[in-house]
Amino acid sequence: MGSMKILKSGMFSTIQDLGRFGHQAKGISVSGAMDQLSLRLANILVGNDEKAPCLEMTVKGDKIEFQKDAVIAITGCDMGFTVNGRPVWIDRTLFVNKGDVLDSGFCRYGKLSYLAVRGGLDIPKVLGSSSTFLRASIGGHKGRKLMAGDVLDFPDLESSMSRAVQVTREIKDLLFHPRKVRFVYGNEKDRFTEKGVGTFLNSQYTIQNDSDRMGYRMKGDVVEHVTNGDIISGGINFGSIQIPGNGQPIVMMADRQTTGGYTKIGQVIQSDLPYLSQKKPQDIVEFQSVTVDEAIELWRELNMKIRAWKESLDYGYYRVNELRRFTLSFNNKTYNVKAVEV
Incomplete structure (x- = not known):
């Protein structure tokens, strides 16, 4: 079994996968990335199942020592990552050796970075998911954010890759290319005046500092209700756009509650949730309405692009049978060399 040790914790890092489904009726949040x-x-970059648990880092990443050789990948925003003090690229496969130290600064754009390790992090599942849900202290590593001294296990590297693969610019643009956040109207649209709907579509909203994984609070022009913002509590989705009585939108995020009693003007479409999630406090958000059919087509197109890219990758897999290390000196410089029998 391999492992990596958190030498210094980042601003807010947790273990996440794609979420904990099937338990909202019991009041348990889906959570997830x-x-x-x-x-x-x-x-995908390290050859894992797409649902495998990863390290989610927020604003500033962790300082991590790898206690065994590993194949890793970092995606999302660039936090100025280095290995042993040397800058490394994100969005591509990285090969690290036992004793290597990964470090980072603050995000250069966006807010979230994800670290995957080949074989997947060895994190126990709670109710079918390894995701951390802090409000219930379940999942992830001891149900909490990561701290200095934590050790995360992963399987020994039985097979590796002879080639580094990388994410295409086309797919990267799906995440960070500037645009309005697209949404579809919900059943409660008639709870807002025509003026209120127009205000929502034509205004800029600023994400507030008290926003978190539960919801993004926004401030801007007041969205007018027909009467008020209260309703009988109903189900809440990732991306539900609530507008309470003060007329200021709240977009519900990964750690949202399961039900809510505020009017919902709409739902952020699935393909734009990653784009919105990468926004940080004080960023500006604008909204654009689309039809349900358009939302479905955008989601289909996104997944087709990912599938086509994934199928084009050639990892050059080989099985690691024997590993030997050497120290070589050349021109007064010392090099650590790793030889692998394949």
Whole structure:
């Protein structure tokens, strides 16, 4: 079994997969990755199942020592990652050796980065998922955010890759290319005046500092209700756009509650949730309505692009039978060399 040790914790890092489904009727949140696209891409880069648990890092990443050789990938936003002090690229396969130290600074754009390890992190499942749900202290590593001294296990590297693969610019643009956040109207649209709907479509909203994995609170022009913002509690989805009595939108995120009693003007479409998730406090958001058919087509197109890219990858797999290490000196410089029998 391999492992990696957190030498210094980042601002807010947790273990996440694609979520804990089938338990909302019991009041248990789905949780899971905020930016599910980046988590999927990180796992694809190292040859994992797309649903495998990853490290989700927020704003600033962790300092990590690898205690065994590993194949890793980092996706999402660039936090200035280095290995042993040398800059490394994100969105591509990385090969690290026993004793290597991964470090980072603050995000250069966006907010979230995802670290995948070939073979997947060895994290026990709770109710079918390894995702951390902090409010219930379940899942992930001890039900909490990661701290200095934590050790995360992963399987020994029985097979590796002879080639580094990378995410295409076309797919990367799906995540970060500037645009309005698209949504479909919900059944409660008639709870808002025509003026209120127009205000929502034509205004800019600022994500507030008290936003978190549960919801993004926004501030901007007031969205007018017909009467008020209260309804009988109903189900809440990832991306539900609630507008309470004060007329200020709240977009529900990965750790949302299961029900809510505020009017919902609509639902952020699935293909734009990763884009919205990468927004941080004080970023500006604008909304654009689309039809249900358009939302479905956009989701289909996104997944077709990912599938086509995934099928084009050539990892050059080989089985690791024997590993030997050498120290070589050349021109007064010392090099650590790893020889693998394949």
